[in-house]
Amino acid sequence: MHTEKTACILCSRVCGLTVDIEDGKFVKIKGDDEHPISKGYICQKAARLEHYQNHDDRLKHPLKRQADGSFTQVTWDQALSEIAEKLNTINKESGGDAFALVGGGGQGNHVGVLYGQQLLGAMGSRFVYSSLAQEKTPDFWVNGRLFGEQTCHTTEDIEHADYVLFIGCNPFQSHGIPNARDTLKAIKKDSNRTMVLVDPRKSETAKQADIHLQLRPGTDAFLLSAILAIIVREDLHDRDFLAKHCTGFEELKKELLTLPIEEYVHRADVPLEDVYRVARGFATAKTACVRIDLGLQQTLHCTLNAYLEKLLYLVTGNFGKKGGNNLHTYLIPLLGNTDERKTVKGKKLKLTAHHKMIPIAGLYPPNILPDEIEHGGIRAAWVDSSNPLMTAADTAAYERAFNKLDLLVVVDIALTETARLAHYVLPAASQFEKWEASGFTLEFPNNFFQLRKPLFEPHGESLPEPEIYTRLMVKMGLIPDRFPVLERIAKLEPKATGHQLFLASFAAALSLKKSWMRYGASILYRTLGRALPDKAAAAAIFFPLALEYAAKYREAVLRAGFEGNRFTLAASLFRAILSRNSGTIISEHEFEDVWTLIKNKDGLIHLHIDEMLADLKDLRVEAQPFTDHPFILMAGERRSYNANQIFRDPDWRKVDKDGAMRMHPSDAQTLNITHGERVICKSLIGQIEVTVEIDDSVRSGMVTLPHGYGMRFKNSDPIGPQLNILTSGDHCDPFTKTPYHKHVPVNIIKTNTALSRATA
Numbered sequence: 001m002h003t004e005k006t007a008c009i010l011c012s013r014v015c016g017l018t019v020d021i022e023d024g025k026f027v028k029i030k031g032d033d034e035h036p037i038s039k040g041y042i043c044q045k046a047a048r049l050e051h052y053q054n055h056d057d058r059l060k061h062p063l064k065r066q067a068d069g070s071f072t073q074v075t076w077d078q079a080l081s082e083i084a085e086k087l088n089t090i091n092k093e094s095g096g097d098a099f100a101l102v103g104g105g106g107q108g109n110h111v112g113v114l115y116g117q118q119l120l121g122a123m124g125s126r127f128v129y130s131s132l133a134q135e136k137t138p139d140f141w142v143n144g145r146l147f148g149e150q151t152c153h154t155t156e157d158i159e160h161a162d163y164v165l166f167i168g169c170n171p172f173q174s175h176g177i178p179n180a181r182d183t184l185k186a187i188k189k190d191s192n193r194t195m196v197l198v199d200p201r202k203s204e205t206a207k208q209a210d211i212h213l214q215l216r217p218g219t220d221a222f223l224l225s226a227i228l229a230i231i232v233r234e235d236l237h238d239r240d241f242l243a244k245h246c247t248g249f250e251e252l253k254k255e256l257l258t259l260p261i262e263e264y265v266h267r268a269d270v271p272l273e274d275v276y277r278v279a280r281g282f283a284t285a286k287t288a289c290v291r292i293d294l295g296l297q298q299t300l301h302c303t304l305n306a307y308l309e310k311l312l313y314l315v316t317g318n319f320g321k322k323g324g325n326n327l328h329t330y331l332i333p334l335l336g337n338t339d340e341r342k343t344v345k346g347k348k349l350k351l352t353a354h355h356k357m358i359p360i361a362g363l364y365p366p367n368i369l370p371d372e373i374e375h376g377g378i379r380a381a382w383v384d385s386s387n388p389l390m391t392a393a394d395t396a397a398y399e400r401a402f403n404k405l406d407l408l409v410v411v412d413i414a415l416t417e418t419a420r421l422a423h424y425v426l427p428a429a430s431q432f433e434k435w436e437a438s439g440f441t442l443e444f445p446n447n448f449f450q451l452r453k454p455l456f457e458p459h460g461e462s463l464p465e466p467e468i469y470t471r472l473m474v475k476m477g478l479i480p481d482r483f484p485v486l487e488r489i490a491k492l493e494p495k496a497t498g499h500q501l502f503l504a505s506f507a508a509a510l511s512l513k514k515s516w517m518r519y520g521a522s523i524l525y526r527t528l529g530r531a532l533p534d535k536a537a538a539a540a541i542f543f544p545l546a547l548e549y550a551a552k553y554r555e556a557v558l559r560a561g562f563e564g565n566r567f568t569l570a571a572s573l574f575r576a577i578l579s580r581n582s583g584t585i586i587s588e589h590e591f592e593d594v595w596t597l598i599k600n601k602d603g604l605i606h607l608h609i610d611e612m613l614a615d616l617k618d619l620r621v622e623a624q625p626f627t628d629h630p631f632i633l634m635a636g637e638r639r640s641y642n643a644n645q646i647f648r649d650p651d652w653r654k655v656d657k658d659g660a661m662r663m664h665p666s667d668a669q670t671l672n673i674t675h676g677e678r679v680i681c682k683s684l685i686g687q688i689e690v691t692v693e694i695d696d697s698v699r700s701g702m703v704t705l706p707h708g709y710g711m712r713f714k715n716s717d718p719i720g721p722q723l724n725i726l727t728s729g730d731h732c733d734p735f736t737k738t739p740y741h742k743h744v745p746v747n748i749i750k751t752n753t754a755l756s757r758a759t760a
């Protein structure tokens, strides 16, 4: 038995772990006290990671689909040669616009993304369909307008805030904030601090909160604009902050001053006095911050919602300070900046052929992909670290569209529902079998990074993504297999120089052969990578990333204890990343740094966004949404035992094996439904059978189903709700095309009545 350091890969917190390993298995998993951020904290899900690492549906060999639909095992060489040839043919015939990259990194695996992106360059495509574009793109778009670039991502300093406003998130279950349960408990215990939750469900987080606004689903825009209106009417906005750091407040104020507060609060169906209490409490607190998530991002008005929640902390001056919301830096550049008003690097934005959809932060929304395949000329799709057949809206539409592709390749560790449709399935080594890291390091003022080393041998013939993509680039004829000169220089150069000689030679090689620029990741992997200790070739890419980070945020990197000039500072940061298994603090910023992270040329925050003010005005005349479906389904709740599609073996769950549908007792009584009964949940586009759990935490008229179920295991039928059979690609924000997964109109039908109707 031996003990190692690694991290949990089940949510964006990537908590540090100390694990005991024996015979290729985890035998004990606990929190890592030495992790710079999580400091020993974990939740109940991490202890179950053996069910991710070892299970019967792990892929062991490359597979090729045969004419009869079955798979045969093929060699890597055959799979990659055939795929390379097909990609090159499609590219020659139809150009880059016929190719889409789907997914790209889950919660804990972003090293592969740095290599997978090379396929875009190889194909001349810009279409990345990412799950982030079914949740966070409204947020990114608003950030672009407020702060100047869509890469200006915000974080919240909950641990130090006196007043915390949680909107549409359930950190007790979903985490997303540092050491969630401890952080929530600390606020609850401190009588000087206040926690407010805005959520239609009396969630686990609601039980920790001082005030719970249990609003009607989908009415956040009304509620948040009413809170803002109260703040400006009562003159509680921060005049000094607004004058010093913002433009455009006057137009906004004019609009807010005329809002019908009582009418909006009535629409949200929460007590008026509570709304006044929250508006006043938030605006007058010494420090306050806002944390939001899917409850606000996957419901009606989600782009406007993103604007309004940001205005709450901006108008009250809770930005750029301890206990407020802040911008942060990142080592792995996860987001691009694709502002639709500008050209990027001289290139116009690429619109999709059918929906004419713009990218946001460089990403396109999964909601439109089936249409783009059927009507927009996409012929080949490459899926990595994602299972869109289960996780994107409209499972049936995805199945239809994917079946029409000339080429579908899936890179995954398991035989997923999406993989079952693929022409080729490529087995990836698991996240504990390769050098891996998460780019979700979103901390401020002190940011961290953890590079995880492999703990096990890869299952069967599975390979790390850097190797898969590098071999593919070679097979496509884009780069040679070896780079003898660069390899030799990388090996000879002493480490202390900061790899200057290597970098100069690398740059010279790229300038001689410009087409190699797009494949820098693979070239580094095959050159500098081979010179790194512990077969850490995949980590070579972190040297240029460290170089860029250290150059951009030199002072903050020095404050974190690193030393050196431009090259040696980066080299010392790089070496720390390679050697500190528990992760390392990479930068210590000062709150003042936030102003330097703003990308608007005037350094100010631009509060006036035409589109958002127009949406705000439109609220006044918006009719109540009409539906002949009596229930609103929250399709995709985070619970104790779900974790996206990362676990496939149902045995990992200690409770809630069926993924039950929560329903209020009064609704169950009206429909004469009992606890544990099987019923039909039917939307406009599909229906599934579910088990009812009677539960008074939901509002009457609302039902909830969990995310992360519906997978097959060992050729079983789907286990638990396949909830995206119910969700339609059109039911989405008209501007960003993010789905309204938290607001799906449904009927609930007793199975026996459904049956008798069917027979009648």
Ligand SMILES: Nc1nc2c(c(=O)[nH]1)N[C@H]1C(S)=C(S)[C@@H](COP(=O)(O)OP(=O)(O)OC[C@H]3O[C@@H](n4cnc5c(=O)[nH]c(N)nc54)[C@H](O)[C@@H]3O)O[C@H]1N2
Pocket (backbone or CB within 6 Å): 011, 012, 135, 167, 168, 169, 170, 171, 173, 174, 175, 176, 198, 199, 200, 201, 203, 216, 217, 218, 219, 220, 293, 294, 295, 296, 299, 634, 636, 637, 638, 639, 640, 641, 642, 643, 644, 707, 708, 742, 743
């Ligand atoms: N256990 C677990 N944790 C996870 C995950 C997981 O699968 N399982 N997934 C991870 C991922 S990828 C993500 S993105 C996060 C998501 O994390 P969260 O967004 O926190 O989780 P959800 O349960 O999807 O939704 C949060 C809350 O939104 C509320 N809600 C529904 N409709 C509305 C509405 O109209 N208005 C408001 N204000 N609230 C509403 C719901 O009642 C719910 O309590 O979780 C991460 N963490």
Ligand SMILES: Nc1nc2c(c(=O)[nH]1)N[C@H]1C(S)=C(S)[C@@H](COP(=O)(O)OP(=O)(O)OC[C@H]3O[C@@H](n4cnc5c(=O)[nH]c(N)nc54)[C@H](O)[C@@H]3O)O[C@H]1N2
Pocket (backbone or CB within 6 Å): 103, 106, 107, 109, 112, 131, 132, 134, 135, 294, 384, 385, 386, 387, 388, 390, 391, 392, 393, 411, 412, 413, 414, 416, 428, 429, 430, 431, 635, 636, 637, 643, 644, 645, 646, 707, 723, 724, 727, 741
């Ligand atoms: N109705 C509804 N739909 C939703 C949501 C909802 O709330 N409601 N939530 C949405 C949200 S917020 C998200 S983030 C998405 C998540 O949905 P997806 O983007 O599909 O991501 P995951 O569910 O995390 O799936 C991860 C896949 O990666 C594979 N994998 C694990 N490790 C590795 C690895 O090392 N390499 C490779 N190549 N593959 C690996 C897993 O086996 C799994 O198949 O779902 C979205 N879908």
Ligand code: SF4
Pocket (backbone or CB within 6 Å): 008, 009, 010, 011, 012, 013, 014, 015, 041, 042, 043, 044, 045, 046, 175
């Ligand atoms: S699921 Fe998230 S919060 Fe829980 S241990 Fe894993 S990374 Fe930490």
Ligand SMILES: [Mo]
Pocket (backbone or CB within 6 Å): 135
């Ligand atoms: Mo997510």
